[in-house]
Amino acid sequence: MSEHHEVASKEKYGMVIDLDKCTGCGTCTVACLSENNHYVREDESDKLHSVTWMKVYKVTNGAPFPNTKVAFIPRPCMHCDHHTPCVSVCPVMATDYNPLTGIVSQIYTRCIGCRYCVGACPYHARYFNWWDPVWPEGMHKLLNPDMSPRMRGVVEKCSFCNHRQQKAKDKAYVEGRKELKDGEYVTACAEACPTGAITFGNMKDPESAVAKLIKSPGAFRLLEKLGTEPKVYYLSSESWIRELADNALGRKRTGGLA
């Protein structure tokens, strides 16, 4: 359990989601769907079979009206930093941790669909393709050419829009730079969020917005007690949300899914 992924790298990408700003509008989910070529089934009401890399949980503090409070928790892949649960269990190395960027990737053409990573991930951030991807007639013209669609029978998940990093790096290379500037590589969800609740960037760059935000007093992560060290941070001034984010022995559990 002592495996750390620290290498001499100037990059480690992370995300900060300000829950006080999030309205639960779902734009991040739609942007993610569109950017990453998700297919949409005719009936998407069964959420246990639908692919939603950026899922938004609606939670309440459990208090009766008029003291009821509601919050929305957008949840991408946490890109766990410590002994990444999915990476260590995959029998065929279809998922990998990049020590240069901290991004956990998924190789769809390598995945055998054993779903061991789905079992190991505590965040439910991994999705199995239960069906062949099918798009409505003509919609294939709108697909993102930078992102491969996934076939039936493989597991997939949020990649922090890794293809966008490749594009940004290409651009920087052409301009004679080796390092990316803050804001040059952002995920589709961060770019689309109408309230600016999602910030994405290089946590190792002390001048980056994420590096500053993760030091905020209200910053926390989901399920910190598990020790996976997620690279997705949340901000909230509401103590009940922070308490709801992690298991606490003996706490009277009042809040939960709305």
Next chain:
Amino acid sequence: MDRAWIPEGVQRCGAGAFFSWMALWLFVLGAAVSTALLILWKGLNQTNMNDYFGFGAWITVDLGVIALGAGAFFSGFLTYVVRVKELKALINFAVIIGFICYSSALLILTLDIGQPLRGWFGYWFPNIHSMLTEVIFCITLYFTVLTIEYVPLILENRKIYANPVAHTLSHNFHEAMAIFAAIGTFLSFFHQGSLGGMYGVMYARPFAFREGFFVWPWTFFLFIFSAISTGPTFTVLVTMILQKVTKKRLVPRESLSVLAKIAGWLLCGYVIAKTVDTYYWATHILPARGLTFAEQYHGYQYGMWLPFVEIGLCGVIPALILIIRRLRENDKWLALACVLASTGVVLNRFIFTVQTLAMPVYPFDKWYTYFPSWQEWMTSLAVIAYGALIISLSYRYLPVFPYERDLNPPAR
């Protein structure tokens, strides 16, 4: 009409009755194979598994039959390495049961992965950190060993044995069997452990996480322990069922008693180890993750009754029956103990497979339930049909039970 293929000196039912029996099981197997083809064609959306229950009935069946199939390697170890002479009477049958269990497990695993055509990636791109990699390698190698152990028995069929090449091969295989038994024990030991380790290393799933015994999760050892204590009881149970169906005594009662006694004492040890494990899990592992023991159980399907049934009813009680000679020597008590012990290990595998995933890890999430679809039940049923066919064929045409003739002298 098949008399020439039946071993000499033993009585078998008429060809009509036998082929009717085979037709029945072939029908069940055919239906199950059709279901399997449906799944291969349409995909795993034919199951009730989902993104919460990535593991379901098939993995439970897989782990269950592998644990129950442990009677093969453990009996082989006792017969060829420890030299428990009483077990020579049922080692052939134990090998056949093991062969059925392991080949079934491999077939179901192939069906259970989303990309069956990429099954070989497990050998070609192995992640040495993954317990599943060890499972894939060990289960394949041990299946090979079981096949090698089964082949000489097939070669001993009266007709095949008449062939000089088959005769020589069979003889040489027998000479080397102790080596294969030892290799099989080693391989099986590791893969039983790896199956347990698969769950024990999921450190972000507190229901299953058990790491900390040097470099191993101790579920590694619990799975081995439970398999070697319950696998032999399954061997005894199937032998008793076969004796009941054929209305013959096929192995000396002493052989069953000896294996049952060894299993009983091992089960005692396992029950103690499992109790200590449960206590430590409840008092140390769960609190460290902000959880309580009570939170691990929910409602009826995932209720608190599970550990009591698993450890108490299906652990303590069969262990006591098996170690008390008076009870062990009674066929009904012995059968009851074997049923309970075999059920207990399958229940244990179900709990590790399904409840681990049903338990909400997020404090704001809820419990989900899973019930297998008819397609999953049908393909699981295939294991029983396949087993019945192999056992029926082997019993009819192969000299499986060396003492059958002595135990069933022809009526004068």
